[in-house]
Amino acid sequence: MESSAYIRLRDVVFSRSGRRIFDGISLDIPKGKVTAIMGPSGTGKTTLLRLIGGQLRPDSGQVSVAGHDVPRLKRKALYQLREKMGMLFQSGALFTDLSVYENVAFPLRAHTSLPEDMIRDIVLMKLEAVGLRGARKLMPSELSGGMTRRVALARSIALDPELIMYDEPFAGQDPIAMGVLVKLIRDLNSSMGLTSVLVSHDVPESLSICHYACIIADGKVIGEGTPEELRAHPSERVQQFLEGKPDGPVPFHYPSGDAAADFGVGGLSS
Amino acid sequence: MMDRIAGLGRLGLAIIASFGRSGQFLFGVLAGVPRPATGFPLLVKQLYAVGVLSLAIVVVSGLFIGMVLGLQGYTILSDYGSESAIGQMIALTLVRELGPVVTALLFAGRAGSALTAEIGLMKATEQLSSMEMMGVDPLRRVVAPRLWAGFLAMPVLAMIFSVVGIYGGMLVGVEWLGVFEGSFWGNMQSSVDFVDDVLNGFIKSVVFGFVCAWIAVYQGYDCVPTSAGISSATTKTVVYSSLAVLGLDFVLTAVMFGDF
Amino acid sequence: MAQRSIEIIVGLFMIAGLAALMFLALQVSGLSPKSAEQTYTLYANFNDTGGLTPRGKVSMAGVTVGSIESITLDRDTFQARVTMSIHAEVDNIPADSAAVIRTSGLLGEQYIDISIGGDLESLNPGDTFYSTQSAMNLERLISNFASGR
Numbered sequence: 001m002e003s004s005a006y007i008r009l010r011d012v013v014f015s016r017s018g019r020r021i022f023d024g025i026s027l028d029i030p031k032g033k034v035t036a037i038m039g040p041s042g043t044g045k046t047t048l049l050r051l052i053g054g055q056l057r058p059d060s061g062q063v064s065v066a067g068h069d070v071p072r073l074k075r076k077a078l079y080q081l082r083e084k085m086g087m088l089f090q091s092g093a094l095f096t097d098l099s100v101y102e103n104v105a106f107p108l109r110a111h112t113s114l115p116e117d118m119i120r121d122i123v124l125m126k127l128e129a130v131g132l133r134g135a136r137k138l139m140p141s142e143l144s145g146g147m148t149r150r151v152a153l154a155r156s157i158a159l160d161p162e163l164i165m166y167d168e169p170f171a172g173q174d175p176i177a178m179g180v181l182v183k184l185i186r187d188l189n190s191s192m193g194l195t196s197v198l199v200s201h202d203v204p205e206s207l208s209i210c211h212y213a214c215i216i217a218d219g220k221v222i223g224e225g226t227p228e229e230l231r232a233h234p235s236e237r238v239q240q241f242l243e244g245k246p247d248g249p250v251p252f253h254y255p256s257g258d259a260a261a262d263f264g265v266g267g268l269s270s
Numbered sequence: 271m272m273d274r275i276a277g278l279g280r281l282g283l284a285i286i287a288s289f290g291r292s293g294q295f296l297f298g299v300l301a302g303v304p305r306p307a308t309g310f311p312l313l314v315k316q317l318y319a320v321g322v323l324s325l326a327i328v329v330v331s332g333l334f335i336g337m338v339l340g341l342q343g344y345t346i347l348s349d350y351g352s353e354s355a356i357g358q359m360i361a362l363t364l365v366r367e368l369g370p371v372v373t374a375l376l377f378a379g380r381a382g383s384a385l386t387a388e389i390g391l392m393k394a395t396e397q398l399s400s401m402e403m404m405g406v407d408p409l410r411r412v413v414a415p416r417l418w419a420g421f422l423a424m425p426v427l428a429m430i431f432s433v434v435g436i437y438g439g440m441l442v443g444v445e446w447l448g449v450f451e452g453s454f455w456g457n458m459q460s461s462v463d464f465v466d467d468v469l470n471g472f473i474k475s476v477v478f479g480f481v482c483a484w485i486a487v488y489q490g491y492d493c494v495p496t497s498a499g500i501s502s503a504t505t506k507t508v509v510y511s512s513l514a515v516l517g518l519d520f521v522l523t524a525v526m527f528g529d530f
Numbered sequence: 531m532a533q534r535s536i537e538i539i540v541g542l543f544m545i546a547g548l549a550a551l552m553f554l555a556l557q558v559s560g561l562s563p564k565s566a567e568q569t570y571t572l573y574a575n576f577n578d579t580g581g582l583t584p585r586g587k588v589s590m591a592g593v594t595v596g597s598i599e600s601i602t603l604d605r606d607t608f609q610a611r612v613t614m615s616i617h618a619e620v621d622n623i624p625a626d627s628a629a630v631i632r633t634s635g636l637l638g639e640q641y642i643d644i645s646i647g648g649d650l651e652s653l654n655p656g657d658t659f660y661s662t663q664s665a666m667n668l669e670r671l672i673s674n675f676a677s678g679r
Contacts, residue, residue, distance in 0.1 A: 053403050082405035093400035096392075107404045110411075152400075159404075311533060317540045325543065354634065361558050426547025433550040436558060456594075459560025460587045461639060468554045 006031035006163065006195045007052055012061035014044070014051065021047055023219035024061070029212075034189050034196040036210035038203065040241065040250070043216050045199040046090070049165045052197070053085060054078045066162065083111055086156030086164040090171060092148035094140040094155070100127070101136040104155045111159060126154040130184060146177025153184060163195045164188070170202040178202075182209055203242055207231075215241055217250075292488045298409045299417055299487070312415040320381045320416070320483075321423030325430070327380050328373055332431040335372060336438025339363060343439070344447050353447070357454035358461040360439035365462060365471045366527065369432035371519050374478035377424055378511030382486035385416050386507040389490025390500035398491075413487045420486065424479020425472055432471070470526040477518060482511045568618035569596060570655035574629040574642070575609040580665025581640045582631055588614050588642045595620045598642065614642065625651040631665040640665060 005028040014022040021044035029035045039045055050056045051063050054070045063070045068081055094103050104123045108114060114122075127133045130150040140148060149169060156164055166185065170178050186209045189196045200206045207213060207227040214224035215238055223230055223238040230238060240248035256262070339360045347353045389412065392398050398408040436458075443449045462468065486507045493503035576582075579601055588596040596616035604611045616623070626647030633640050653659070 050399075055399065055402060079405045079407070082403055085403060087400065087403040089396040089400050091396050093396035095397055095401075096395070107406070110404065110406045156404075314533075314537050314540050317543070318536045322539055322543045352634070355639070358639075365554060365558065423543075426544060426550075429547050429550035429554060432558075433553050455557070457634075457639070458558055460585065460594075460597075460641075462559040463585060464555050464559040468551075468559050472551070 005029060006066060007197070008062070008064045009048075009051075010062040012051065012058045012063060014047065014056065014058045016047075020219055022051075022058070025216070025219065025221060027214060027221060027224075029195065029197055031195050032189075032193050033211040034185065034198060034209055036198045036200060036206040036213040037216060038199075038201055038206055038213060038241070039216035041201060043218070045201075045216065046167050048216070049087065049167055049197065049199055052165065053082065053087060083107075083159055084162045086159070086161040088149065088152050088156050088164065088166045088169060090168045092140075092145075092152040094143075094148060094152055096140050098140075099136070100132070100138050100140070100143070100151050103140065103151060104136075104158055107155065107158045122158065123154075126158050127151075129157070129188070130154045131180070144177075146173055146180065149173070149177075149181060150184065153181075153188075157188065157192070157194075160192065161194065163197070165197045165199070167199050168201075169198065170200055170205050178205060185209055203244070207242075217241070288492075291492065292484070295409070295488055295491065296484060299414045309415065312411070313418055316415045316419035317423055320385070320419045321426060324377060324380045324423070324427060327376055328427045328431050329434050331372065331376055332369075332434035333438040335368060336360060336364065336435030336440075337442045339368075339435070340439035340442030340447070344443060344449070353443075353449050354453035355457050356439070356443045356449055357456075357458035360443070361436055361458045361462050362467060364432045364435040364439075365467050367471075367519070367523070369435065370428045370471050370474035370478055371515060373428040373431045373475065374424065374482055374515040375512055377420075377427060377479070378482045378486070378508050378515065381420065381423070382482050382507045382511050383504045385420070385483070385486040386490040386493070386504045387500055389413065389416070389487060390493040390495070390503050393491065393493065394495035394497075394500060409491075413491060417483045417487050420483025421476070421480045424482065425475040428475035428478075429472070466527075470522075473526075474519065474522050477522065478515050481514050481518060485511045485514060569615035570618055570621070571599070572596075572614050572616055572623075572653055572655070572657055572659065574612050574614065574659040574662050575604065575607065576612060576629075576631065576662050576664045577609055578664040578667060579610040579612065579640075580631055580633075580667060582612065582642070582665065583639070586639060586641050588616065588644065590620070590623070590644045590646065595644070612642070622652045624649040625653050625657075626660060627653070628661040628663060629659040630663040633666065 007027075007029040009025060009027040011024045011026055012022050013020070013024055025048075027037075037045055037048060047056065051058055052065060052070065054063075054073065057071045065081065066084070068077070070078070070081070073081060094100075095106065098106065101123055104126055105119050108119050108122060112119075124133055124136070127136055130153050132147060132150055132154065135143070135147065135151070140151070143151065169181050169185065173181065182205055185196060185198065188194055198206060198210060207230070210227065212224075212226055213230055214221050215230070216222070217237060223233045223235055225233070230242065233239065233242075237249040239245075240250060246252055340356065343356045343359045344353050347355055347359070389398075392408075392412065398412065401408045401411060440451075440454060444451045444454050489503040489507045489510070493499045582598065582601060584598050584600055586598045587594045588598060596614050599613040599615050602611050602613075603609075612629075614629075623644060624647040626649040628645045628647065630643045630645055631640055632643045
């Protein structure tokens with residue numbers, strides 16, 4: 001496993017506006033597998049993807065992708081590396097002034113000088129892969145949330161990347177759209193041999209497609225392993241997260257003072 | 271007391287930092303040489319959005335401002351029996367000052383705020399991030415064409431404004447109030463100098479165009495990507511652009527026309 | 531195609547801007563392609579040029595025949611020396627003509643009016659007007675009037 005790690009994080013520390021988001025996190029993401037990174041909201045899962053993509057630099061520690069030390073890459077090398085990465089944003093992030101077709105063609109036009117008919121073939125192929133070949137003339141504003149994400153997915157695989165990162169692909173989707181996305185992620189991974197990183201807090205969907213998962217909380221990895229290993233994990237916090245219990249090691253109450261004093265009940269005795 | 275001084279210091283540092291950031295940003299935008307094949311259509315599209323679509327407001331305002339100048343000028347000048355100097359007054363006011371300044375203010379309100387909101391929204395919806403992740407630099411792809419378009423469109427608009435304003439002044443002065451047309455143009459031509467007045471006004475509009483476009487794209491790019499952040503960035507664009515235009519106008523006027 | 535029509539509109543927009551600049555140059559500032567036309571230089575000395583400025587007009591019988599090039603101080607006579615360029619076709623200004631500074635309107639700009647003399651000789655390029663009449667100084671006029679002199 002150590003040898004086939006595609007992405008490797010070592011003791012990454014990152015803080016933003018005074019708050020420490022990652023406190024020495026270490027993580028290996030294997031090549032050619034689907035890895036799910038899960039954790040409660042606000043633990044910096046999206047930040048983790050941005051660190052991998054080189055949009056943010058860690059305060060200390062190492063981030064390496066395919067053997068490149070991302071934070072130390074020069075601008076040009078970083079942009080070249082990004083051509084091998086695809087990223088699916090939470091909102092889809094389609095360019096609102098371009099049609100579906102042009103959105104998918106965008107990375108091709110930007111990075112290749114293919115003739116127009118070849119671009120057309122590739123775009124239609126990618127749209128076919130996500131089942132939206134018929135929607136190529138629509139504008140992003142005419143798409144439903146699930147379709148937006150599928151178009152964005154087609155766009156992120158347009159250049160046949162080695163790595164694809166999904167940022168909360170299931171958030172806010174209806175069950176059918178969610179099922180479609182689960183199927184797409186799994187199919188893409190097996191048919192194209194992609195390394196997939198999936199950030200999510202939808203436990204059942206994530207565990208159903210990933211080969212490997214890790215759970216982050218409070219800037220640290222609190223549990224990792226295959227889905228089976230995680231389900232049998234001894235840590236209470238892992239179990240609380242996986243089963244969605246309202247109270248446990250992560251308390252129901254935000255840290256607060258004495259309730260009696262707040263409600264003014266304690267004042268009677270004084 | 272010390273807290274207040276410290277607060278002032280923090281404010282000063284924040285202002286300097288934001289100047290530094292915007293300078294860095296400008297460098298990032300202008301550093302890359304755009305590829306003509308992809309850059310040109312983008313520039314044309316932005317010129318349309320920024321320039322052509324601002325034409326209506328510029329023409330209408332120019333016409334009315336010229337007409338008001340004609341009326342006011344006539345009222346004042348006729349007291350001294352020199353209403354024939356009206357052409358000169360209108361032309362000098364428009365070409366030197368009102369043309370560049372008012373166009374820049376209108377431009378900041380019409381095009382600058384739109385640029386800020388557009389870029390801010392692209393940031394909020396992660397379009398800029400996703401572009402970056404696709405290995406396309408949004409500074410060059412999104413920001414640079416908009417900056418150049420503002421820079422190019424502004425002088426064109428200012429020239430059109432001045433011409434329409436002079437025409438409006440002539441409409442009122444000559445057609446309506448009966449100033450002799452020959453002296454209208456004659457006085458104008460003998461007092462307006464191409465280099466000193468027209469060209470200096472042109473340079474002003476170039477500077478204003480650059481500053482307005484810079485402020486607009488920077489505010490959009492630097493905004494807090496929420497709806498409140500975009501709205502405050504849009505407001506800031508209009509306020510800062512207006513202040514910058516008026517302040518710079520004073521400086522430029524002092525440099526260009528100050529020595530006589 | 532949409533892109534094509536946008537390109538055309540933007541092209542028209544740029545042409546409109548250029549046309550506006552041309553208009554400002556030719557019609558408003560009077561910068562004419564003819565400005566390279568032949569002129570010759572005449573001089574005139576004045577005790578007081580008042581508000582006369584370079585680029586002001588020089589006229590005869592109300593017709594513009596040239597423009598003021600420069601106004602300098604003659605260090606010896608303490609008079610103002612005005613250099614005028616006169617259109618070459620007006621080559622028969624009588625030698626005893628006078629250069630008079632006049633004001634168009636009460637507050638209008640000042641210009642030089644050449645009041646024609648009767649001499650058969652004409653002024654040659656580089657000549658100086660023999661007789662001149664300085665600017666009417668309103669303030670001096672009023673003080674003269676008030677003191678009864």
